[in-house]
Amino acid sequence: MAKTQQKKKKKSQNFSRYLKWFWGLFFSGVLAFFLLFLFAAWGVFGEMPTFERLENPQTNLATEILSSDGETLGKFYLDDNRTPVAYEELPSNLVDALVATEDARYYEHSGIDARGTLRALVFLGQRGGASTISQQLARQLFVGVRSKNKFQAITQKIKEWVIATRLERNYTKEEIIAMYMNIYDFNYNADGIRSASKIYFGKEPKDLRTEESAVLVGMLKNSSLYNPLRRPELVQDRRNTVLSQMAKYGYLTNAQKDSLQSLKMDINFNPESHREGLATYFRMYLQRFLNQWVKENPKPVSDDGRETWNIYLDGLKVYTTIDSRMQANAEKAVAEHMKRLQAEFFHQNTSLRNPTTPFQDLESEEIRLIMERAMKNSERWRKMRAEGKSEKEIRASFTKKTEMTVFDWNSETQEKDTVMTPLDSIRYYKTFLRAAMMSMEPQTGHVKAWVGGIDYKHFQYDNVIQGARQAGSTFKPFVYAAAIDQLRYSPCDQLPDNQYCIEANKHGNPEPWCPKNSNGKYSGEMYTLKRALANSINTVTAQLIDRVGPKPVVSIVRNLGLTREILEVPSIALGTPDFNVYEMVGAYGTFANQGVYVKPVMVTRIEDKNGTVLYEYTPETKDVLSKEVAYAMINLMEGVTEGGSGTRLRHNTRGEESVYKEIITGYPYEFQNPIAGKTGTTQNQSDGWFMGMVPNLVTGVWVGGEDRSTHFKTIVYGQGASMALPIWALYMKQNYANPELGISDGEFIAPEEMTINTDCTKKIDSIIQVNDLEDDLDDLGF
Template sequence: MAKTKKKPDNKAFYPFIKWFWILLLSGVLGVFLIFLLAAWGVFGEMPTFERLENPQTNLATEIISSDGATLGKFYLDDNRTPVAYEDLPDNLINALVATEDARYYDHSGIDGIGTLRAFVFLGQRGGASTISQQLARQLFVGVRSKNLFQAVTQKIKEWVIATRLERSYTKQEIIAMYMNIYDFGYNADGIRSASRIYFGKEPRDLKTEESAVLVGMLKNSSLYNPIRREQLVLDRRNTVLSQMEKYGYITEEEKDSLQALRMDINFSPESHREGLATYFRMYLQGFLNDWLKKNPKPITAEGERETWNLYLDGLKVYTTIDSRMQKNAEDAVAEHMKRLQAEFFHQNTPQRNPTTPFLELEREEIRGIMERAMKNSDRWRTMKAEGKTEKEIRESFNQKTEMTVFDWNSETKEKDTVMTPMDSIRYYKTILRTAMMSMEPQTGHVKAWVGGINYKHFQYDNVIQGARQAGSTFKPFVYAAAIDQLRMSPCDQLPDSQYCIEAGKHGNPEPWCPKNSDGRYSGEMYTLKRALANSVNTVTAQLIDKVGPKPVVSIVKNLGLTREIPEVPSIALGTPDFNVYEMVGAYGTFANQGVYVKPVMVTRIEDKNGTVLYEYVPETKDVLSKEVAYAMINLLEGVTEGGSGTRLRHNYNKEDALYKEIITGYPYGFTNPIAGKTGTTQNQSDGWFMGMVPNLVTGVWVGGEDRATHFKTINYGQGASMALPIWALYMKKNYEEEELGVSKEEFPKPENMTINLDCSRATQNVGEEDDLEDDLDDLDF
């Protein structure tokens, strides 16, 4: 009988099968439990659904010009301005996905293949963090811990949060959030700041090779930083380009050509003390802080009311500044002031002026100026706060130390040197200061604001903080009062002869007998137009005597000059102090047909979601009739046609090196209608020029920090030499950019003018050739 074959005993394998399934199910359940515990917050706090829907990041307040450019930002630690996915270029997105998460569009937050590979090869062939996981770590987890247990739990939290993010947001939104949150170093928080700081452009304008640099930095922005490690970053960029070729985003030929390109970094740091419109931005910071205090956020459901944070809440501030005109203004200031300063240094050497930079002061007075400057310095305040004795502090001011000071001749506008702090104070006293503001008279929109020559070294804003004697730029207000109150005309005549206003009249404490700037009286009869054009003091004195100081002060107050002004005749020659901001607003009334419009710098403020928080309402006031305002324009046109502003008109090809060296950009050769007024104060301490075309009014002031710092003679110290060239250079630059729309037209003339403007018989004064000779004589080269 045949033996039957014995069946294998499968029972022996049952324990192995049993334990396989137990271990497998336990593993699955264990992983599920771990995820569940992480979700419950056992391994640390997890973000709520509300926080996932609205992740909190610090957003900088953005300052936007009228032409849509970013002037700057206000931020504390995070210089972040979010960019929508639609504004990210395809090459940036492709570089990101190819380098950081090739299967990004195929997973739901966790890349299973990448995770398995990372486990098997212990991370030697790349990590497993998806873009969603990296965003989770940036938003909610933080820096990876060096403790193994904590690092593992952090990774688990990343997985959980990544899957939640995938359920809450689209793939496009996650990419935008990730690029907006990442810190690229050097205050480049987020892709917008990074592209502006490293390449000087908006993200949408990035080239493929530039996008590759920024994506390469995502691995470690501190290590792969183009400013510190150029070759390392170049190699990393080329790796990114290789990844883009590997996954089909670019061809091999494109990869090879792009990898051969050098890394063209255009480093443009964004700080509060650098960039465009620094003085304006600092004014704006104060304006916004005041506004935010008075306008808190809406009341919450809990009944709380928080204030807006200028540095964290991502506000958008829309300003009237035109970035192109602002640059033209800053360039004009730099071009002229550099030359003017060189001449000032030439004239104020210790050999030529033993009291340099001060003139006509006794040594005791100079010691007083230096003493005040020393006690007002940061060094004095800092050392006093540290508990140093006054003797120790004073001694430190006479000890040589290394320092960085302002220098026009350096490309960076500063130089390293060794000098005593006291010598540095004296050095800074020699540096001439300036202020310039430009405004559209019909709207009050301020188009350019230059508060000084360099904000980093001179933080005092002379546009709105500084107030100096107005000199002859005040005279038009006296003429306006005479025309308005007495119905005089530009053609009325008064004699240029000594004129006195006795004591007691108009509140005058003693007799007042003003002299002309040259101390002479011609005895001629002057029309008001010719008298203003040549700044004849005796005629101005007669006018304020006729109309009285009170009406003049009344008109001036309505023109926005709100400072305390004594009602005495001497104000006619510009003895009161005003700032450029006030003067531009006042002159704008003449160009705006008698309507004063308060200068405005901010038109709208929005929150990060685009909700309007503030919208400007113009402040206007009817001050003069259209006839009187136009008569004043006619008078002020005379200044540039036959008076102290005629060098704006000259178009001679004189090869006078000195003339070209000091009067920057001469000859100017303007042929369009220009109304303006120069101003020079006593001892040439201040030089002014107020210039107008129909749609732009601009004021310029130049002078020293102290009135005792000035040119010795009027040849260089007059407004026509110190301030007018800045206006001329600025306007030439504006006219070169036709899209700015700066007018070359006639000023609008009211219909049915009753004020006589035809002074042809009374204005046979000097011809154009004589005017040029007079200018050259005045400069006294």
């Protein structure tokens, strides 16, 4: 009996000891666990984010460029192409897919899922991990890539737990989801859900369908592995897993799940880069504009420590005047016409037809100097020189064949892979004609479309604003405007088409100037100013500048925004000064805006990431001409499209016999509405211009080679009516096809009181009657 009691007592003591050990270990574990959390919170395992950083986590945000119709034209960023969206902009199917797949008990925990954590510990992660959405966000924002070192990995996990609980205290569940979707890198510069939905599906997040949201949520597991472009089958399987999870947790019915899983994965890939997309040339102009604005506008004191705004990191919003629809129309018109024009240029400039192709009428030494200059201005020369290479080594590299991708109109991607020397590639690119186009609303100065070249990736020189070329006959309206303004001429006044010379030393002319017409002939006829401008009669323009003088012409030109140095000599009347498309459109806009010059504007507002307005533009205007003079000029230039060099805008020449091929005239334009305009062609057909106006849109187009010696041999193809006018016509056809754009097809507004005669019919009839009387008197012997 005593032995039995002793045994029971011993067992009881042992049990008590075990119980003490158990609770000791248990509380020690809890204490250790607590201390780990405490040490992590104190930063023992590495720096922890402060309360301020938790409140304002620093993420690099791209600057977004917005069109006037609310579309994203592009972004400026270094590494992170991120534009955040609010939770309200996320579709419910995306949120449901995220919760069902990544954290089914998301709305039940406070940052740490206890059940998931125990499951992960017991089964060593074999039945799924335990990272909640909050923990994943903590890792993305503050912890970083998981270390391969086990101890560091454990401490990182503890830090995630601590930060996750802090995030849960600082933010709502909805805010955490939005932050997580905005931070994730989906590859291909798709940083955050906004970029991802645009790049992979070509739409805003709010427009994502359920199966598309499932693709993006599936990529959250590992966007490099689940890459829709490289591993579409794997991604589709992952998408279907996400859909199954949504059905499992009641977000979809089984029937919906089965229907969605049977759908083909439809990726609409739209890469976003600085060299691709819409309005590339305009975006590069805007980049220069913003860099200058940043220098002139210091940033308010902020916690990021930067004293100036950073257009690649600060998430600015730039509101522009560009209309994405009109921009697309402009780019399409340039591409369509230039492809055809280039084909004809290649046809006429084979080595047999032109031994010096792509140059015209140059000696071999002149060609060598052009190539030498191009070689020294090239990016290859600059880089090799910066690397310390000798000139001999650099020159040798230009004659060594290498693999490269070059521009090609005939390729579907407008690129082809080839092997050639860098020197040959320079000559190859000089064979391509370039183009520039800008379209502006004259009443506001808002620029609606901007095309600086044929392909930004391969031709980065912006001919809208960087290039300046001779204006040719597009300068003549300024001479006519001075004559009407200063001498009170009217479109109906007449001058003869005879040889006309301005003597030496008159108007600062060093020697006699006797301009010829483009055909080298003089008709001897009397021309109204309207008819003379329509047919670009040089002799009439020479008489006008002789009578009004070069100085008043230059004065008006400068008031029209053409501020380059211009010699005050008579020869400027035929367009010898150089201007760019930007300047010319602004100047012509004055005619359409009843004599008021409005400086072209491209940016209306800049906001920071919180919507605070940092910049708002103020219109720059100047009264240059009276309403009467401006309207008289419009009337003059309407003659260009009614009976002059722009008449082809009124006809359908397809199928008609013509000296031109379909490549040039085979477009069924058939415009019926009032159009004012002016074509321009420079010496040797080096430049072709067309300036076209309707009441609420002024558009300028230039076409030519990189070098003036690259041009068509004859004026048939080398004139502005053949090179530039078709681009304007194609562009306007597309604009008129979209009534939402509101492009005017009505009459130009005439002043209420018009003392300048613009109706030449009556005056012409009276002149005919006088001539008839003179003939009768001659017959009678008087």
